[in-house]
Amino acid sequence: MSEPPISRGFRARKRPDGPANRVPPGQHLVNDFPVLSAGPTPHTSLEGWSFTLEDGPSPLAEWTWAQFAALPQTTLKVDIHCVTTWSKLDTNWQGVTIDTLLEAAGLGEPPELFTMIHCDGGYTTNVPVEDLLDGKAMVATHFEGRPLAPEHGGPARLLVPHLYFWKSAKWARSLQFIAQDEPGFWESLGYHIYGDPWREQRYAGD
Amino acid sequence: MPATEAVAAPRRLEWLTATVTDVIVETPRVKSLVQDVPRWPGHRPGQHVDVRLTGEDGYQAQRSYSIASAPEAAHLTLTVERIEEGEVSPYLAGEVRPGDQFELRGPIGGYFVWTVAAQGPLFLIAGGSGIVPLMAMLRHRAAASVAVPARLIYSSRTFGDIIYRDELDRLMARRDGLEIVHTLTRSQPAGWSGGMRRIDREMVASAGFPSSQRPRTFICGPTQLVEYAASTLQELGHEASLIKTERFGPTGGVG
Numbered sequence A: 001m002s003e004p005p006i007s008r009g010f011r012a013r014k015r016p017d018g019p020a021n022r023v024p025p026g027q028h029l030v031n032d033f034p035v036l037s038a039g040p041t042p043h044t045s046l047e048g049w050s051f052t053l054e055d056g057p058s059p060l061a062e063w064t065w066a067q068f069a070a071l072p073q074t075t076l077k078v079d080i081h082c083v084t085t086w087s088k089l090d091t092n093w094q095g096v097t098i099d100t101l102l103e104a105a106g107l108g109e110p111p112e113l114f115t116m117i118h119c120d121g122g123y124t125t126n127v128p129v130e131d132l133l134d135g136k137a138m139v140a141t142h143f144e145g146r147p148l149a150p151e152h153g154g155p156a157r158l159l160v161p162h163l164y165f166w167k168s169a170k171w172a173r174s175l176q177f178i179a180q181d182e183p184g185f186w187e188s189l190g191y192h193i194y195g196d197p198w199r200e201q202r203y204a205g206d
Numbered sequence B: 001m002p003a004t005e006a007v008a009a010p011r012r013l014e015w016l017t018a019t020v021t022d023v024i025v026e027t028p029r030v031k032s033l034v035q036d037v038p039r040w041p042g043h044r045p046g047q048h049v050d051v052r053l054t055g056e057d058g059y060q061a062q063r064s065y066s067i068a069s070a071p072e073a074a075h076l077t078l079t080v081e082r083i084e085e086g087e088v089s090p091y092l093a094g095e096v097r098p099g100d101q102f103e104l105r106g107p108i109g110g111y112f113v114w115t116v117a118a119q120g121p122l123f124l125i126a127g128g129s130g131i132v133p134l135m136a137m138l139r140h141r142a143a144a145s146v147a148v149p150a151r152l153i154y155s156s157r158t159f160g161d162i163i164y165r166d167e168l169d170r171l172m173a174r175r176d177g178l179e180i181v182h183t184l185t186r187s188q189p190a191g192w193s194g195g196m197r198r199i200d201r202e203m204v205a206s207a208g209f210p211s212s213q214r215p216r217t218f219i220c221g222p223t224q225l226v227e228y229a230a231s232t233l234q235e236l237g238h239e240a241s242l243i244k245t246e247r248f249g250p251t252g253g254v255g
Helices: A065-069 A098-104 B089-095 B128-143 B165-173 B201-207 B223-235
Strands: A050-055 A058-064 A074-081 A086-097 A114-119 A124-128 A138-143 A157-159 A172-178 B016-027 B030-036 B048-054 B060-066 B076-081 B101-108 B122-127 B150-156 B178-184 B216-221 B243-247
Touching (some): A074 A138, A086 A098, B122 B223, B128 B165, B150 B201, B165 B178
Parallel strands (some): B122 B150, B122 B216, B150 B178
Antiparallel strands (some): A050 A058, A074 A086, A086 A138, A114 A172, A138 A157, B048 B060, B048 B101
């Protein structure tokens, strides 16, 4: 299509919408933290919680909640971008980076090039390994200095802030290394396989 | 598209031009926009679209809105609640009149979806404008003339805030297996016979289906309502995999 139709009388209410170099195309800033999930919020007890690294079907390492909390912690201050078009700047997270998990598992390098994240409630999402390394991602347990609330993914969610936020899977329980990229839950339902907000990769084919 | 190209890359969802043909005032804060959308590919009840507005100076803004119309309807209809501090909804639910144009693309979302092929029973719980995607399901059910047992619990602030009130009355008057329970949380008119409180466990248990009937359950509304209803249903023995949710926070998905 050439020129978009003009919507008569529509104008910006408040612009600029934050610093332009921090708000991806088609996004707008919010101050609250909207909740979006496909099903009921799981309430997993910390006693029953564990986080697992897997190579295909084989477990590589597993941490209980206490063991996970004892791993070296990292804080990240990042902007997050939801595919439903809201963005939120300067959010503060604490958790364990994927680099730290690999090191703690005694892995010099990741066994495969892709990953699938598995969650309580059956949710999955796929992320290439290189998007998880070098401090780019963590398994987060705290948001703004407090334990992560269940509706926001607590006890622990993946945090991959440079991709659309559906990739930052709530209620994460395992990170599985896989040889070939495969679509996760939303990626099988029409959402983009990679999800880069700066290239506006919202849906398949974008 | 030539067949030879139909193999590899998924087809991109194209931006289409929507022309508003009718504006229906649903409540003081909510309007439905009936549209003509050439090349609209069709949808399933529960899906949504992305809407993109372009101002005369080229400024653009986009948001997601649920589809209110049934797939069987001749026109695509979106129902939009005005969020005062928003940028897009005050325009769509305020200034738009027939003949106005904007872009949309979709349908989007394939999980929060019900068609008659999925059978039932169908159990719907809505708060405020969360009724919109559920209305697409009820309109589809009526258009398909199936008697799948269906129940709706719909929470609104006041009588005047009930979206689709007359149409919901008409749907229930068909006596085809649909039961609707309204509850009004802020004030009730004289002689009101519906609920007078927020959706609670007793309401969910008495107005819903027992878990043994394995209802397909869809909950849409503000986060607090969705969290409460979904966890209550699980306490009542409903399987998590049969409960699908969409949350409309103050800005989540709308605005």
